[in-house]
Amino acid sequence: MKSASVSHLVGDSADDASTLSQEVAFEMLSCRRRRYVIHCLKQRGGAVELRDLVTQVAAWENEVAPEVVTYEQRMRVYTALRQSHLPKLDDGGIVTFEEHRGTIALTDAAAELEVYLDVVPHEDIPWSKYYAGLGILSLGFVGTLWIGLPPFSFVAPLGGALLVTLLFTISAAFHVRYDRRMRLGGDSEPPVAEVEP
Known part of the structure; x- marks a missing residue:
């Protein structure tokens, strides 16, 4: 059911035929229901029957088991x-929807959506801002160690370096765990937060 408008959504040449533009990727991901569709298809190996997809999306939306x-x-x-x-x-080239057969399948272009998935709950800040803030705090801490301002003058340089390294390591480990939980197609329920452009 591809429309003629697909050429402006994805690349025009044979080499970039599966390349999604950023604008199209964010448009596809901007709607929670479409993210639920992609999440379900990824969980089930890329293809599903319409009735099964409808039941699963309805279950997620209503926070109930599919059976009820x-x-x-x-x-x-x-x-x-x-x-x-x-x-x-x-039309965006993310799925093939065969209406007469009642089947939906992910296309190869769907894998490119991963690049644009920075899912941020409303109460949280994006990870990029978190790491920028952590970097600024770490620089301030190292600067006060170097200058020797109390009470930081009592911290050994190796201890300060170890503390900064530990902070970044713990943050990175938590970030990896968070990303797995918020990824479309993961084992858990789909992330419900908005996608940040």
């Missing part, structure tokens, strides 16, 4: 996916 999703919940999701979100993802 009601007919009304399913129909709301079905209508939105079939009329809007799946055609949009298909």
Whole structure:
């Protein structure tokens, strides 16, 4: 169900035919329901039947098990996916939606979305800002050690270096764990936060 408008969404030449533009990637990821679709497809190996996809998305949206999703919940999701979100993802080159067969599959271009996934809960700050702040604090700490201002003058240089290294190592370990939890297609439920452009 590819439309003629796909050429402006993905690369025009044969070499970059699967390259998504940043604008298109963020448009595809901007909607929670579309992220749920991608998450489900990634979890299930890249292809799924429409009825199974609808049930799983409805379960996530209503925070219930798939077995207890009601007919009304399913129909709301079905209508939105079939009329809007799946055609949009298909036009964007992220999925192939075979409406007559009722199947949806991820395309190779879907793997490129990972580059744009910086999922940030509303209460949190982006990791880039966190590391910038940690770097500034570390520089200030090392500067006061070097100048010898009390009470930092009592800290040995090796102890200060060890403390800074430990802070960055603990932060990086936590970041890796956080990224695994917030990744589309992971083992857990899909991340519900907004995607930051």
